[in-house]
Each structure stands twice: as structure tokens, then as C-alpha cells.
Amino acid sequence: MIRDRLGRLNVSESVILDNEIHGEDNREAFAAIWQAMNEHQPKLNSLGVVRQVKTVALATEAQEPLLLLPDYVAGILQAANSTADTLAKSRVSALAAKRAYERLKRASKFGEFSGFMPTSYFEIFPNFKQYARHRAP
Numbered sequence: 756m757i758r759d760r761l762g763r764l765n766v767s768e769s770v771i772l773d774n775e776i777h778g779e780d781n782r783e784a785f786a787a788i789w790q791a792m793n794e795h796q797p798k799l800n801s802l803g804v805v806r807q808v809k810t811v812a813l814a815t816e817a818q819e820p821l822l823l824l825p826d827y828v829a830g831i832l833q834a835a836n837s838t839a840d841t842l843a844k845s846r847v848s849a850l851a852a853k854r855a856y857e858r859l860k861r862a863s864k865f866g867e868f869s870g871f872m873p874t875s876y877f878e879i880f881p882n883f884k885q886y887a888r889h890r891a892p
Contacts, residue, residue, distance in 0.1 A: 763803045773822045774813035780887060781876040786811040831855045832867070 757765050770789055776782045790808045799806060816822045834842050834849065835856035842849050859865045873879045877887070 759805070763800075763805050766804060766806045767809045768806060769810045769812070770808055771812050771814050771819050771822070774815055776813070778875065782813060784876045786813070828859065831859065 759765055772785065772789070774782070776785055790811050796804075796806060814822065816826075831852050834845075834847070834852035842852060860867075877884045
């Protein structure tokens with residue numbers, strides 16, 4: 756972190772994303788969007804903080820174990836909300852899963868939803884299909 760001549764705090768980031776994003780176009784689009792999103796951060800900018808992404812890399816869960824965190828959270832949710840004995844052969848108790856779930860629900864960044872979750876770039880942004888390098892049918 757370095758302060759520039761205007762006194763702003765410059766924070767450089769190296770972002771590692773899960774390479775399970777299907778399709779090269781989807782991976783490229785996601786990385787480009789992630790890198791560009793820091794250009795417009797009104798709240799941080801008003802506080803004198805400028806975030807800059809140095810690199811955006813794709814990795815497997817074996818290469819970057821923190822990428823397993825969403826899988827663990829999903830497992831906790833499934834175990835805590837299931838009526839079946841999903842933890843019968845697990846070293847995690849139902850009580851431990853329930854307590855972890857309660858802590859997650861109190862977290863400010865946690866949101867639970869159900870329903871359809873778009874998985875491809877063009878399901879998320881259908882209006883951009885016409886601009887794709889390789890137009891999908």
C-alpha cells in the first residue's frame with residue numbers, strides 16, 4: 756500500500772478466481788469485469804482509497820485451497836437445513852453445522868437465496884451476446 760501525491764492510499768490486489776468458470780469467453784469476460792470494477796468505487800474513493808488489480812489469475816482448488824471456502828459454506832447450509840441425516844458419516848456433528856450456519860447468518864456479507872442461478876455469461880448478460888467473438892446459438 757502506497758500513498759500517491761494526492762494522499763490517496765493505493766491498494767494493489769492480486770485476484771485468484773476458480774477456473775471452474777466454463778468457456779474461455781466466460782473466463783475472459785469475468786476476469787476483465789473484475790479488473791475494471793475498481794475504476795468506479797465512489798465510497799472508497801471518497802475515503803481516499805484507490806484499489807488497483809495487478810493480476811487476475813485462474814486456479815484450481817488444489818492450487819489455491821481458499822477456493823474451497825464456498826464449498827464448505829454450501830456444505831454447512833445443506834447440513835443445517837436438511838431433514839435427512841446428511842452428516843451420518845462425517846466428522847462434523849449436526850450441532851457444529853447448525854452453529855456454523857447461525858454464525859454465517861449473522862455475517863454482513865452472507866446472503867441466502869433459492870431459485871435459478873445463471874451459470875453462463877450470456878445468461879447473466881443476454882444483451883451482450885451480439886458482441887461475442889464466437890457467437891453462441
